[in-house]
Amino acid sequence: xxxxxxxxxxxxxxxxxxxxxxxxxxxxxxxxxxxxxxxxxxxxxxxxxxxxxxxxxxxxxxxxxxxxxxxxxxxxxxxxxxxxxxxxxxxxxxxxxxxxxxxxxxxxxxxxxxxxxxxxxxxxxxxxxxxxxxxxxxxxxxxxxxxxxxxxxxxxxxxxxxxxxxxxxxxxxxxxxxxxxxxxxxxxxxxxxxxxxxxxxxxxxxxxxxxxxxxxxxxxxxxxxxxxxxxxxxxxxxxxxxxxxxxxxxxxxxxxxxxxxxxxxxxxxxxxxxxxxxxxxxxxxxxxxxxxxxxxxxxxxxxxxxxxxx
Amino acid sequence: xxxxxxxxxxxxxxxxxxxxxxxxxxxxxxxxxxxxxxxxxxxxxxxxxxxxxxxxxxxxxxxxxxxxxxxxxxxxxxxxxxxxxxxxxxxxxxxxxxxxxxxxxxxxxxxxxxxxxxxxxxxxxxxxxxxxxxxxxxxxxxxxxxxxxxxxxxxxxxxxxxxxxxxxxxxxxxxxxxxxxxxxxxxxxxxxxxxxxxxxxxxxxxxxxxxxxxxxxxxxxxxxxxxxxxxxxxxxxxxxxxxxxxxxxxxxxxxxxxxxxxxxxxxxxxxxxxxxxxxxxxxxxxxxxxxxxxxxxxxxxxxxxxxxxx
DNA sequence: TAATTAATACTCTAACTGAGCATAATGAGG
DNA sequence: CCTCATTATGCTCAGTTAGAGTATTAATTA
Numbered sequence: 099x100x101x102x103x104x105x106x107x108x109x110x111x112x113x114x115x116x117x118x119x120x121x122x123x124x125x126x127x128x129x130x131x132x133x134x135x136x137x138x139x140x141x142x143x144x145x146x147x148x149x150x151x152x153x154x155x156x157x158x159x160x161x162x163x164x165x166x167x168x169x170x171x172x173x174x175x176x177x178x179x180x181x182x183x184x185x186x187x188x189x190x191x192x193x194x195x196x197x198x199x200x201x202x203x204x205x206x207x208x209x210x211x212x213x214x215x216x217x218x219x220x221x222x223x224x225x226x227x228x229x230x231x232x233x234x235x236x237x238x239x240x241x242x243x244x245x246x247x248x249x250x251x252x253x254x255x256x257x258x259x260x261x262x263x264x265x266x267x268x269x270x271x272x273x274x275x276x277x278x279x280x281x282x283x284x285x286x287x288x289x290x291x292x293x294x295x296x297x298x299x300x301x302x303x304x305x306x307x308x309x310x311x312x313x314x315x316x317x318x319x320x321x322x323x324x325x326x327x328x329x330x331x332x333x334x335x336x337x338x339x340x341x342x343x344x345x346x347x348x349x350x351x352x353x354x355x356x357x358x359x360x361x362x363x364x365x366x367x368x369x370x371x372x373x374x375x376x377x378x379x380x381x382x383x384x385x386x387x388x389x390x391x392x393x394x395x396x397x398x399x400x401x402x403x404x405x406x407x408x
Numbered sequence: 409x410x411x412x413x414x415x416x417x418x419x420x421x422x423x424x425x426x427x428x429x430x431x432x433x434x435x436x437x438x439x440x441x442x443x444x445x446x447x448x449x450x451x452x453x454x455x456x457x458x459x460x461x462x463x464x465x466x467x468x469x470x471x472x473x474x475x476x477x478x479x480x481x482x483x484x485x486x487x488x489x490x491x492x493x494x495x496x497x498x499x500x501x502x503x504x505x506x507x508x509x510x511x512x513x514x515x516x517x518x519x520x521x522x523x524x525x526x527x528x529x530x531x532x533x534x535x536x537x538x539x540x541x542x543x544x545x546x547x548x549x550x551x552x553x554x555x556x557x558x559x560x561x562x563x564x565x566x567x568x569x570x571x572x573x574x575x576x577x578x579x580x581x582x583x584x585x586x587x588x589x590x591x592x593x594x595x596x597x598x599x600x601x602x603x604x605x606x607x608x609x610x611x612x613x614x615x616x617x618x619x620x621x622x623x624x625x626x627x628x629x630x631x632x633x634x635x636x637x638x639x640x641x642x643x644x645x646x647x648x649x650x651x652x653x654x655x656x657x658x659x660x661x662x663x664x665x666x667x668x669x670x671x672x673x674x675x676x677x678x679x680x681x682x683x684x685x686x687x688x689x690x691x692x693x694x695x696x697x698x699x700x701x702x703x704x705x706x707x708x709x710x711x712x713x714x715x716x717x718x
Numbered sequence: 719t720a721a722t723t724a725a726t727a728c729t730c731t732a733a734c735t736g737a738g739c740a741t742a743a744t745g746a747g748g
Numbered sequence: 749c750c751t752c753a754t755t756a757t758g759c760t761c762a763g764t765t766a767g768a769g770t771a772t773t774a775a776t777t778a
Binding site: 510663666669670685688689690691 | 762766767769773774775776777
């Protein structure tokens, strides 16, 4: 039952990276070739581990240290988009957070707002109009084409869970589910049987937009129980800047006073003593992160009715 | 920056599986060779996707369908324990939940309680005595051997976060952190420089105990926001049986009345109408899961102060 | 019949969440 | 100088949730 693994026919390891930065309240992702590709490359044989290979390669390209790295997913499907079917490519994707951007305005690599790829994910100024105006109407026919009643009902439920009603209910974490639903419905150009008229949102080559969706979803889920947005902020910042950063990632507006209360309660930041007058109104105190807390914060909230140990 | 990935020298893809079942309130994991290995094997070339390869292979071995499958992690480290350093092995591990066990008492493969490998993870009857009696005392010298004060302080903090004080504070999700801490401190036999006297808990070959820790951690985290324990239960069950199942996974006792309240509120189950008298006391109603709810439950709880969309 | 075991129904309190009001401190424009 | 727009910050409030405990019901076993 456990024969020694024999070398498969032709296998290549490829690394894909979703590299995220923040500027001017926009969540940015590093892209290549006119925004159609995520940075990716072969896994250099000389590196002892995957992460070290990724770090070395990214830092050589961007000249900036990679703050936080997390593995996303491994694909090895034979019929993976972009594979020619003969050689098997194992694609291992990573999420990386970095504080500084590459030289601004560079063309290749280029930082782009991830909302260019997923315009329906930006609810910072209210429900994305795209959903009620375009997406839901076009998903309707797909639901109706579901065959028997049970299947139609399931499709309808998937639409409701993923996109809500387009106005109120919205779960910002379901980035991947939404993209996959649109893919399945043929509403993105990458789909095998794309509709003549896809939904707005810039496509990418191969399955890179899918990988990007995975990275955004992971990051949105993560910030709720671990303050990784640390890695994206400058050394000093105001609380409003921090709030705008989190909003950019989550794609949702937040209640200002409650946001401050939460940050305060958790002891995540400490005042530097200085304040800034860059904005128009009352000067805001500057803060820095208390890195010590990150370790302590490993404890996540529980949703089960645990009782105190006997 | 994006050369076509060239085949690395010698690469083999290997699948590792953490297969979980539940019997008699014990969380079981499928093992091979006297419990020293997780089932693993080469990725068969004929399968179009990783998951289909895994499913086919597991179902051929256990003769039972695999309910829920989730990718865990991909390792490709050159100096991975068990690798001979020449050939690079890409090891992709999966978590799988299954309802039925293999023929009871079989020797190979064999189901074993995962607490044989991680005895300190079982807090169902209160704090695991092992921690205060053995683990914390042995981690003390490791903290002291940390070199400069800063490093010692960091080690101390890691110990506190991972193991708490051994009595009250305990986060059941940190299975992997705890194992890695013990590994680093040389307190498990698998470590590169193992102490003469390791902490109790059965070791495994290669990095399989590490993979198992990853699977347990993932499962414990998952049950808090998605009712995957569905996949481990028989078609009908009492609420106490369900509670014991969740407790077995989480490794912690739960408050009976509140557990029922939570299950009830979420609408996860419906009474079958029948009841059972297998236990001694008052007969309990039998329930079954409402599978429809699983889809709806995709919505997870948020911990950020979201405001209603404008 | 009494003791035991388990199921189930409520209650209570502290903490947390989403929301909003009020006030303070600044620059811009008249 | 005065007013207004703008941002920061302090505080309150109601509804919900989480952890804990009390009480009652319905069966089995000694």
